[in-house]
Amino acid sequence: MSDESQKEKLRQHFARRVTTQARVVLDTWQKIHDDPAQAQPYRNALEAAADKLVRYARRFEMESHARAGDRILEQLTQWHTDAALSTDHQQALEESMEALRHCTQRRSDENNDAPHPFRRTPVYLALADEESAARMIKQLEFFGFRASAYQTPNELMAACALSKPETILIDINFGGGASSGISTIEHLQEQHDTPIPIIFMSDEDGSIETRLRASRCGGEEFFYPAVDPGQLIEKIETYTHGNTVEPYRVLVLDDSRAQAKFMETVLKKAGMNAHIITDPMQIITALEEFSPEIILLDMYMPGCTGMEIARVIRQQDKFHSVPIIYLSAEDDVGKQLHAMSLGGDDFLTKPVDPKHLIATLHNRGRRARSLLALMIRDSLTGLFNHTHTLYLLEQEIVRARQKDQPLCFAMIDLDYFKKVNDTFGHPIGDRILRSLSMFLKQRLRKTDHIGRYGGEEFALILPNTRPGDARNVVNEIRERFSELVQEAGDRQFKVTFSCGLAAWQGDSSQSLCERADRALYVSKAHGRNCVTLAEE
Ligand code: GH3
Numbered sequence: 001m002s003d004e005s006q007k008e009k010l011r012q013h014f015a016r017r018v019t020t021q022a023r024v025v026l027d028t029w030q031k032i033h034d035d036p037a038q039a040q041p042y043r044n045a046l047e048a049a050a051d052k053l054v055r056y057a058r059r060f061e062m063e064s065h066a067r068a069g070d071r072i073l074e075q076l077t078q079w080h081t082d083a084a085l086s087t088d089h090q091q092a093l094e095e096s097m098e099a100l101r102h103c104t105q106r107r108s109d110e111n112n113d114a115p116h117p118f119r120r121t122p123v124y125l126a127l128a129d130e131e132s133a134a135r136m137i138k139q140l141e142f143f144g145f146r147a148s149a150y151q152t153p154n155e156l157m158a159a160c161a162l163s164k165p166e167t168i169l170i171d172i173n174f175g176g177g178a179s180s181g182i183s184t185i186e187h188l189q190e191q192h193d194t195p196i197p198i199i200f201m202s203d204e205d206g207s208i209e210t211r212l213r214a215s216r217c218g219g220e221e222f223f224y225p226a227v228d229p230g231q232l233i234e235k236i237e238t239y240t241h242g243n244t245v246e247p248y249r250v251l252v253l254d255d256s257r258a259q260a261k262f263m264e265t266v267l268k269k270a271g272m273n274a275h276i277i278t279d280p281m282q283i284i285t286a287l288e289e290f291s292p293e294i295i296l297l298d299m300y301m302p303g304c305t306g307m308e309i310a311r312v313i314r315q316q317d318k319f320h321s322v323p324i325i326y327l328s329a330e331d332d333v334g335k336q337l338h339a340m341s342l343g344g345d346d347f348l349t350k351p352v353d354p355k356h357l358i359a360t361l362h363n364r365g366r367r368a369r370s371l372l373a374l375m376i377r378d379s380l381t382g383l384f385n386h387t388h389t390l391y392l393l394e395q396e397i398v399r400a401r402q403k404d405q406p407l408c409f410a411m412i413d414l415d416y417f418k419k420v421n422d423t424f425g426h427p428i429g430d431r432i433l434r435s436l437s438m439f440l441k442q443r444l445r446k447t448d449h450i451g452r453y454g455g456e457e458f459a460l461i462l463p464n465t466r467p468g469d470a471r472n473v474v475n476e477i478r479e480r481f482s483e484l485v486q487e488a489g490d491r492q493f494k495v496t497f498s499c500g501l502a503a504w505q506g507d508s509s510q511s512l513c514e515r516a517d518r519a520l521y522v523s524k525a526h527g528r529n530c531v532t533l534a535e536e
């Protein structure tokens, strides 16, 4: 992805926070407007919401929202804390709210994409029960999915023709007949070259015949009897993962400039992130700076051979398992075998067929990533494990020092989690851990690191973030997470977390962790469900 489009995505992501906050302001105003005589308790809430709006809007450079918020704040200074709201003030505030409404509205009218509240392609719901569809949409929105529900097969078909969804969640009997949902999907898939992944649900029919038919028309999942939203969202998350696969980082070392250029073009065309060097002496710097996932090495170069370079690469623990692929006009099998025995993984003979090259890179890359994942990720949540989180923290401290940038570290711990396990069972507890991890992934920046620090403890590393901003971000996540309705069978409940946050002050990672931990303890002692920033 180019820098520009990355920036644009980031901008859209943050624009969403501003528009969400504008909605909070407008909702609070609505309560005051509905009953001005009883408005007093809402005054401070409105002021806090408007203040937050202005801060967000300034930070994310949405000037019109910032101006509208400023105006509201100024008018609020004239409405004293324990006075009634005069008609004049009410009128003035109403005008400012209108201005805010207008700029929220106008942006989306002018340009359907910006600010785009959600980043992914939509999820379509075709459920027999409208009410559960509405509930599902709400839950999906919490996780940043854009979802729409359809009432009839025709509506669903029309929507798919307009825009292909990420996945469809459909009842087997959607449309009325016993398996009319499957017929609809069979028909729908004929219109698309690549099938849409489908999640089927049924309360009545779990027979092998029905399951087979569902699976043949793209049914990736078959839930019988129907499941709760929590489980479904996890599934939906897995089908949308394809969208977010990072391009492979491939380092190419070839002394021929023309050959290197050719490789670069082929790799970039295949959507990979290529870094090309032509001087073998640059290899150490390139490894450090680019941190490749796959290395392509020319066999013969002036000054040294690819095999020698491979040996040097393998001497560093960090790059022990990075796949190395040799490139050469060499077609002597004996020499190739010798090269492989010296730490290479594969051999491609020049001239390399681009298709073959890309296929090899994909295979090697996928395998390397899954091996790496075993080493550095937690299997329940897919987040970084404890050891790797600490390693990343060390790295970010080095970077913060070099670049003279701020850095924050947060520890998150679920509140009364033991009780959740005791009441609803361990599997539901596990699901909550996964749901929080998805929630964090969804809401933090790509450059932030999220780790599972321990059982029900998570760690966030927020590079280039000032403590006040970190606190706002984590607080917003905390608020939203606490609103999320968790389901266990037909019981519903909510879960909260507490957080301790520390800003790096030139100290060691250990001391930073300890300060965050102490702040977490303060949050717990203060009644939980809050964020504490460690004192300077
Ligand atoms: P507090 O608000 O003080 O943090 O209370 P708590 O109940 O969350 O804390 P406590 O340390 O007493 O209990 C943590 C619980 O987390 C106990 C343990 O069973 C549960 N837990 C830890 N790891 C896992 C896991 O992987 N899955 C599940 N389901 N539960 C876990």
Ligand code: MG
Binding pocket: 413, 414, 415, 416, 417, 418, 456
């Ligand atoms: Mg806990």
